[in-house]
Structures are given as C-alpha cells and as structure tokens.
Amino acid sequence: MTLVGEHTRRVMLQRREVVQDPNSNEQVDSWVNVRRIYASFDDRAAREGQTDGQVLVVQNTTAKIRYRPELDRRVDNQAEANHRILDGGVVCNILSIVPEGRRKYQILTLERKDDN
Numbered sequence: 180m181t182l183v184g185e186h187t188r189r190v191m192l193q194r195r196e197v198v199q200d201p202n203s204n205e206q207v208d209s210w211v212n213v214r215r216i217y218a219s220f221d222d223r224a225a226r227e228g229q230t231d232g233q234v235l236v237v238q239n240t241t242a243k244i245r246y247r248p249e250l251d252r253r254v255d256n257q258a259e260a261n262h263r264i265l266d267g268g269v270v271c272n273i274l275s276i277v278p279e280g281r282r283k284y285q286i287l288t289l290e291r292k293d294d295n
Contacts, residue, residue, distance in 0.1 A: 186217035191265040192247065210263065213249065218242040218264070218287075238291040240271070246282045269293055 193210040200207045223239040242264065244250075250258045250273075264271040264287070271289040279286055 185219045186243065186245070188218050188220060188266070189215050190218050190242075190267075190271075192216050192249075193263050193265055194249070195261045195263075210265075212265075213262075216244055216247065218244045236293045238293065239274075240289050240291060242271075242287045242289055243279070244285055244287065246278070246285055250276050250285055250287075251278070251282075252276065264289060266291070 192213040192215075194213050196209050196211050197206050198209045199205070219242065221241045221243075223241065225236055225238040228235050228237070248254055250262060252258050255261055258276055259273045262273055264273065269291055271291045273287050274290055275288040277286045277288075278284075
C-alpha cells in the first residue's frame with residue numbers, strides 16, 4: 180500500500196478539448212492543463228517497437244493519486260478518454276481508473292509512450 184508521503188512525483192493532469200482549426204475549419208483535439216498533482220508510480224511490463232524508423236518504448240504502469248472528481252466515472256463516464264497524464268514531457272494515456280477507499284485515492288492504469 181502506498182502512503183500519501185510516497186506520492187512524490189509531480190505530474191500534469193490534462194483534459195481533452197475539441198477546438199476548431201482556424202485554417203481547415205475541422206474539429207481537432209487539444210489538451211488543456213487542469214492541474215499539477217502528486218502520484219506514486221509502479222512500472223509494469225514494457226515493449227519496444229519501431230515507428231517511422233524511430234524506436235518506440237511502450238511502458239504499462241500504474242499510478243496512485245489522491246481522488247480527483249473529474250476522473251470519477253460517475254461525473255464523466257468517458258474520464259479515461261477525456262484525460263491524460265503528462266509526466267516530464269511524456270504522454271501517459273489513461274487505460275482505466277479504479278477508486279480506492281471512500282473517495283480517497285484512485286489507481287490509474289497508464290500507457291507511456293517514449294520516443295527514443
């Protein structure tokens with residue numbers, strides 16, 4: 180079990196917003212910073228591949244954070260798709276959100292994609 184004092188990594192919680200591209204008038208996804216939060220991470224399996232000649236490392240990890248209402252599926256039933264974590268410039272897509280305790284913590288399953 181991770182204690183509050185072990186949430187030592189500061190990351191940025193971001194929310195997806197759909198905006199209109201001024202050049203093409205198409206709807207495009209944009210990511211807006213919501214707030215900095217503290218998390219503890221537990222890295223899981225990683226795999227390596229290539230995309231456009233670059234090595235891509237995909238790391239599955241879990242993060243434990245304090246409860247955030249915007250990540251509660253009762254508030255936003257698309258919370259995983261509408262939010263992500265930015266960890267030092269690395270995008271972490273949220274695959275699942277599991278509450279722990281009575282609205283005290285949330286366990287996020289994340290997919291980190293690092294370009295090397």
